[in-house]
Amino acid sequence: MKAIVVTDQAAGTAGMTLVERPEPQAAINDVVVQVHASGFVPTELAWPSTWTDRLDRDRTPSIPGHELAGVVTALGYGTTGLSVGQRVVGLADWYRDGTLAEYVAIEARNLAPLPGDVDFTVGASLPISGLTAWQGLFEHGRFQAGQSVLVHGAAGAVGSMVTQLAREAGAYVIGTGRAADRQTVLDFGAKEFVDLDNDALEDVGGVDLVFDVIGGDIGKRSAGLIRAGGTLVSIVGPAEARPADGLAVDFVVESDRAQLSEIVQRVRDGRLRTNIGNVSPLEDAVAALNPTERRKGKTIIRVRP
Numbered sequence: 001m002k003a004i005v006v007t008d009q010a011a012g013t014a015g016m017t018l019v020e021r022p023e024p025q026a027a028i029n030d031v032v033v034q035v036h037a038s039g040f041v042p043t044e045l046a047w048p049s050t051w052t053d054r055l056d057r058d059r060t061p062s063i064p065g066h067e068l069a070g071v072v073t074a075l076g077y078g079t080t081g082l083s084v085g086q087r088v089v090g091l092a093d094w095y096r097d098g099t100l101a102e103y104v105a106i107e108a109r110n111l112a113p114l115p116g117d118v119d120f121t122v123g124a125s126l127p128i129s130g131l132t133a134w135q136g137l138f139e140h141g142r143f144q145a146g147q148s149v150l151v152h153g154a155a156g157a158v159g160s161m162v163t164q165l166a167r168e169a170g171a172y173v174i175g176t177g178r179a180a181d182r183q184t185v186l187d188f189g190a191k192e193f194v195d196l197d198n199d200a201l202e203d204v205g206g207v208d209l210v211f212d213v214i215g216g217d218i219g220k221r222s223a224g225l226i227r228a229g230g231t232l233v234s235i236v237g238p239a240e241a242r243p244a245d246g247l248a249v250d251f252v253v254e255s256d257r258a259q260l261s262e263i264v265q266r267v268r269d270g271r272l273r274t275n276i277g278n279v280s281p282l283e284d285a286v287a288a289l290n291p292t293e294r295r296k297g298k299t300i301i302r303v304r305p
């Protein structure tokens with residue numbers, strides 16, 4: 001099969017190469033999926049799991065990409081809940097070969113059914129951004145209707161999902177980002193926009209929940225904006241400052257079939273819009289994942305045209 005592999009961490013995405021690899025086999029509780037579309041998070045090549053196995057042994061050349069939409073082609077020993085020919089969407093294991101390939105072996109529990117009326121390209125854009133937003137808001141952020149939520153990077157893959165889900169659940173959403181993203185963020189449902197390069201973040205006043213996808217100084221300054229009993233949720237590592245009278249939580253997204261199905265359903269009925277940018281075939285994946293201009297929306301690799 002054709003696959004994108006990485007061998008050299010220092011080279012980053014520029015070091016990706018398109019090669020021939022053996023097709024994966026389905027282990028216990030696995031399925032093999034013929035990948036139709038794959039999502040990639042730009043920071044993936046900085047994650048240790050891209051380079052090593054769980055015992056910290058080198059596993060290169062490794063296949064990156066953890067989001068997929070495709071069709072099940074084989075079931076492993078004892079695998080239940082899915083069938084050959086079924087359309088699926090899901091989040092692949094951090095430590096296994098990923099989805100920038102024509103086939104991937106993946107545990108069935110990491111997949112949810114993808115209804116026939118949801119395009120594979122749309123499906124592949126949902127698992128990481130959708131599940132991260134869902135878990136950050138409703139599990140870790142303890143969000144309740146009527147609360148105010150400050151969403152950093154609200155035009156981005158995760159931030160646009162957080163903005164929409166929070167709004168639907170009854171939040172007053174303030175989105176942040178670059179000046180050029182103002183209208184995009186308001187279109188996703190934020191009531192206010194803060195241009196992080198030109199506006200004073202501190203003018204926001206108090207909020208119940210901050211969803212931080214940026215970290216560093218922005219994360220640090222955000223802790224002071226949180227009202228008593230509120231929560232600072234970070235997806236970019238532990239916060240450098242904690243709210244004076246609230247919680248600080250950082251987490252890594254986990255696969256969850258029920259939550260992923262909720263997200264897919266919202267896309268089907270129009271409550272959720274995904275933020276897709278460039279869509280490229282596998283042959284052009286290396287160029288697409290090394291953009292020369294600022295990325296607008298999530299890049300999706302359409303593995304099977």
Ligand SMILES: NC(=O)c1ccc[n+]([C@@H]2O[C@H](COP(=O)([O-])OP(=O)(O)OC[C@H]3O[C@@H](n4cnc5c(N)ncnc54)[C@H](OP(=O)(O)O)[C@@H]3O)[C@@H](O)[C@H]2O)c1
Pocket residue numbers: 041042043044128129132152153154155156157158159176177178181196197213214218234235236237251252253294295297
């Ligand atoms: N813990 C987890 O489970 C988890 C899950 C998903 C993602 N992540 C991490 O979360 C981060 C965001 O992921 P993503 O996929 O949403 O990325 P993304 O699509 O690039 O979105 C990030 C957004 O934030 C904006 N931004 C970043 N720094 C900024 C700054 N200093 N000022 C103003 N705007 C800024 C970006 O604008 P520019 O493009 O102009 O910089 C972009 O619009 C990544 O670091 C990723 O690794 C973690």
